[in-house]
Amino acid sequence: MGNLPVVTTSFVGRISELGDAARALEKHRLVTLTGSGGVGKSRLALRAADRASERYADGVWWADLSHLYDDRLLIGTVSDAVGLLDHDLARPVEALCERLADRNLLLVLDCCERIIDSCSHLVRELLAAAPGLAVLATSRKPLGVRGEYRLDVPPLAAGGDGEEAMRLFRDRAATAAPHVALDTPGTTAAAVRICRRLEGIPLALELACARLAENSVEQIADRLGSRLDFLTDRTVWPERHRALRTAIGWSHELCTPTERLLWARLSVFPGAIEEADAQAVCSGGPLRADAIPALMARLATQSVLQHNGSRYRMLDTLREYGAMWLDELDERKPLAQRHAEHFADVARQAHTCWLGPQQVAWYRRIAETDADLCAALDHLLAEGSEKAVEMAGCTGLFWSCCGHLQRARVYLERALRIDSGRSKHHTRALWALGITLTLQGDHESAREFGERCSVAAWHDHDAESMLSAAHLVSFNYLMMGRPQTAHDVSDHALRSLPGDPLAAPSQLRCRVIRVFALSALGRLDDAYEDATNLQQLSLRYGEYWARAYADHQLALIHLLQGRPREAEDHARSMLAGKYQLRDSLGIALGLDLLAGAIAAQGDGVEAARTSGTGHVYWRMIGHPHRGTPELGVIRDAWERQAREAAGDPAYDSAYHRSLTADAESGLVRALQGHLPS
Incomplete structure (x- = not known):
């Protein structure tokens, strides 16, 4: 159970560090992996969390904080990570504490450094409220919370052929340039020189390996050595980061001018990047829109971007470097404006196309561009632009349908404070x-x-x-x-x-x-x-949205009029539609109805299982009323029916098994395996 990200590249070495992390998690409730950018903290945390997963009955949950530049979205990001949607009127921190209070789980907070004070405060409150909670954090500096156990993540050992840095170099070289042989004395010696000169920093080694398609191992070793000797980079990074700075700077220099320009402009994206969004935001001057997809693919082969399906991501350290050059080009402000206007347009299109065959696609689009929409709204609100009012109104329905109520409320309240009230956007x-x-x-x-x-x-x-x-x-x-x-x-x-x-x-x-x-x-x-x-x-x-609610009502009416089989069909149809929209409130309502229809047909155990899954969704949403008021009395009647059919022990056993199971697995069962793609 959990949401650990899937990584396609292999994990090399770190046997000692993994052992240290495992022992630390056995003894301490807060373990922070510290180290410089690019040293591999996130990959180590991922592997350590995966290995520790069997110790946590309620799973291991990963919250990526790398796109957060202030603390306003911290609670929402962590809540999303642990499956808590915020229908509850309680303060978000209180709702999150209540959600985790009786759980035995490991929460991984990745990239805490930009909002270190807010992370420290949140972790302090969560650990106090949830005795079964453990936190594994990654950060460039410790959180400073009492009881924190700090593990410094060093670079990979870079001493000789058998060392970890060399193993990583061989692994990544085989992927980047399978034609390059590393088994001759000359290439082996050159590879060892690279590992030493880059001080065993994984990100630096991956950037170097990405250049093997165009350079020999010996050429890379010579050029990196020369660059270290005559470093004139205009960065302000600390001296201890010299090797990483060198590798990134050298990789940057080897990019073509348009690749460098795209690298800088892509730094304005806080999250995953679609090609079409990059074309809309980053084109201009020498950078043609139609050239951007090929340039992004090229940056991915150089390890500047990571390619995952139809989307790209940029590691935080590389984004920082790109942002530095964006400042050098004096383009940060206009690019932020273009980014904001583009995603305001995305929200506008989503709202315009809400009623139609693309409704599901737009719900997914809004969900997938979450970080960019928030960044765009923050920019427009800071500018005092009335476009923020339009954008907040357009995203409000999508966010509220998918359970992000606190986020919707915060942005809408901020937008209305700057609103003149002169348009229908108001x-x-x-x-x-x-x-x-x-x-x-x-x-x-x-x-x-x-x-x-x-x-x-x-x-x-x-x-x-x-x-x-x-x-x-x-x-x-x-x-x-x-x-x-x-x-x-x-x-x-x-x-x-x-x-x-x-x-x-x-x-x-x-x-x-x-x-x-x-x-x-x-x-x-x-x-x-x-x-x-x-x-x-x-x-x-x-x-789908209104159709699913029509199915809800048809299921309810059939059930109340004594036609449970027809009610079951409509309840499943509602669930399928609401799953397409990722509407957790609708799913919870549908599961309650389905449980009632099954109970009315005499299968008390299956009704208990379905009701337990429904309760998992209600608990995720934190909804105080579980739907409209009259449903409470009807729900109680269905439960009595199911208990009479199954007997209290069998009902309670089935209900509690579903209550502690994974929500999505329970939904798959409820849909009898016909889960929409």
Whole structure:
């Protein structure tokens, strides 16, 4: 159980350090691997965590902090890493502490150095709240938390042919240039010289090996030696980093001018990089957009970039070097602006295409560019740009649907503070924040934003704005247990503003509220008709979000009217749709319904398993109410049915096994193996 990243290159040496790390983790709850950039702290932490995984019943969880330049996203990043989505209104740190309080797990915090004070504070609170928690951190300096055990990660031993640095050099050389022989006395001696001159630093050795396709081992040894002797690099790195600085600088010099320019410009990306995004942000001057994919591939062969599927990543140390040259070129500010404007446009496109066959693809796009969207919003907010208001409103629905409520709330509140209120972007941001507050259970604040959103929509004279306001107000009433008022508000809006949902996607959202309100009021025949119409409308546009909620209501109605087999089919269909969108709230609701349908058919043990998996998702989300209020009574009735069918011991055993199992595995079982790709 866990989320350790998959690495395709081999792990070489470090036997002594792995042993030290294993012994340290047995005795200490906080172990920090310290060392300079490029020395291999992250790879060592990954291998050490993997080896220790059997000791932690609740798994090993990895949080990559390398893209964080301030502390605002730290809690959200760590929460995401351990599978906690933030529907809870409690302070994020409190929710995270509560999530981990009874867990026995290892949390790996990779690259703490930029936000070292915030990491120290968080680790201190987590260790105090969760006695079964251990933390393995990597950082260029220790966290300074009481009880911390520090392990300094040295470079690889670089003494001779049998040493670790030489083994790494041979391994990476075989990948980069399989035609190069290292078994002659001359090449072996030259390789040993390289390992010594680069002081056994893994990143430096990988950069050197990447040049073997164009240079002999002897040439590399001579040139690196010369560069060390006459170092005139304009960096300000400490003297102890001279070997790494030399390797990076030499690799940089061997790049073509356009490769160097791209390296510098790519440093503006905090996370993984798509070719299309690089073309949009980095092109200009001598760097043509159509040349960028080939240049990125070339930088990957030189180990400047790491290629993973359709995306690239740049190691933090190399990004720092690129950023230094971006400053030298006086391009940091314009590149940050281009990056921000590009991802604001991505958010705008996602919002525009929400209703349609590309809906799932846009949900995934937003999830995969998370770090860039946050960086873009931070930049636009710092500039005081009203584009930040538009962007926050566009991403708000995606983030709230996928459980990132605290992030959505923080950015929307910041955006509204700089908003002039002169455009429909203002209305959209009010709507998105109101939905977020409702999902967090802050109904009084949501009511206030519903009123503000309604006034703003009236000034807009725009159907989408007015439907959005109605959606927010009626949704808040529904979650407060007032389905009649929720029905009246949504129904009035739909009757007053008919038309094509493509022109006003919130029409579909209001339809979802109306059908939920009808079933809560016991008007099941009306609800069935509404849900069927909603399903057909969603199918016409090829969208998943509203269709899944139509399936939810059809499953509920079939179940309440004594047709559990039909209810089971609709519940599975809902789960499939919500899995496509990675909508954990929808998955939790669907699992509850599926458990009820299975219980009604007499399989109490399978119902217990499904209910246990559902509880895992509810616990992940931290949702205080587990859906609309009326579902609680119905859920209790399903549980009684399942217990009567299975017997209390069998029910409790199956339930608790699912409760402690991996959430995704439980979902696969619930879908009977038909997991969408």
